[in-house]
Amino acid sequence: MKKRIWELDVLRGICILGVLVVHFIYDLVQLYQLVQWEYPPLFSFIKQWGGVLFLLLSGICVTLGSHSVRRGIVVFACGLIISAVTYGMYHFGFADKIIIIYFGVLHCLGTCMLLWPTYKNTPWWGLLFHGLFLVVLGLYLDGLLHSRQLVIDSPWLISLGLPPQGFASSDYFPLLPNLGFFLIGSAIGKTLYKKKESLLPMVRQENVIVRFFSFFGRHSLWVYLLHQPLLAGIFYLITLF
Numbered sequence: 719m720k721k722r723i724w725e726l727d728v729l730r731g732i733c734i735l736g737v738l739v740v741h742f743i744y745d746l747v748q749l750y751q752l753v754q755w756e757y758p759p760l761f762s763f764i765k766q767w768g769g770v771l772f773l774l775l776s777g778i779c780v781t782l783g784s785h786s787v788r789r790g791i792v793v794f795a796c797g798l799i800i801s802a803v804t805y806g807m808y809h810f811g812f813a814d815k816i817i818i819i820y821f822g823v824l825h826c827l828g829t830c831m832l833l834w835p836t837y838k839n840t841p842w843w844g845l846l847f848h849g850l851f852l853v854v855l856g857l858y859l860d861g862l863l864h865s866r867q868l869v870i871d872s873p874w875l876i877s878l879g880l881p882p883q884g885f886a887s888s889d890y891f892p893l894l895p896n897l898g899f900f901l902i903g904s905a906i907g908k909t910l911y912k913k914k915e916s917l918l919p920m921v922r923q924e925n926v927i928v929r930f931f932s933f934f935g936r937h938s939l940w941v942y943l944l945h946q947p948l949l950a951g952i953f954y955l956i957t958l959f
């Protein structure tokens with residue numbers, strides 16, 4: 719059995735639990751409007767940039783395994799399921815159109831994993847510079863879109879980070895700049911985790927805190943898939959009273 723690198727599981731567990739908290743507050747305040755609350759700057763920052771850590775971790779982990787294509791297909795297929803579910807929620811009147819996820823974090827991660835074989839033999843410095851270039855390019859294009867110096871009318875470029883005017887989605891992770899973050903993570907994986915061993919081997923993995931976050935980290939895909947339908951059911955029941 720391949721030995722897992724515990725700190726990566728812990729960080730992934732912290733990330734997925736952060737996603738649960740963010741989505742709970744988003745549903746409570748914005749989606750179902752059960753309370754009025756102005757997001758503090760820290761929450762808004764985490765909501766917007768917290769997913770970057772997920773992408774960096776995925777980039778690290780893809781250098782440690784050997785089944786990126788198979789894993790990518792599974793993750794992307796899960797993203798399609800979420801797209802279908804969110805479209806159904808909108809179609810049947812359970813939520814506004816903003817709930818529809820066209821290209822969310824699972825679509826993005828799955829695509830990055832599927833693209834990994836084309837980058838696999840690239841040296842770490844090549845991955846780093848390519849990743850930084852894609853991040854800068856993505857942020858630059860996003861700035862042009864928000865300032866309306868660049869106007870896109872086609873919906874076919876949504877996955878790249880070039881959505882049409884008026885586009886809105888509750889979960890949007892385009893390849894630009896996010897493929898860049900994934901590649902930066904892979905550069906970290908090829909350097910810091912070149913030996914495919916924990917950087918903190920002296921830490922007791924039997925520690926209850928480590929085991930708690932590691933559990934969620936190992937099952938992060940299932941947690942992500944199940945948490946939002948569970949939250950939707952809870953909030954729907956609340957709105958009935």
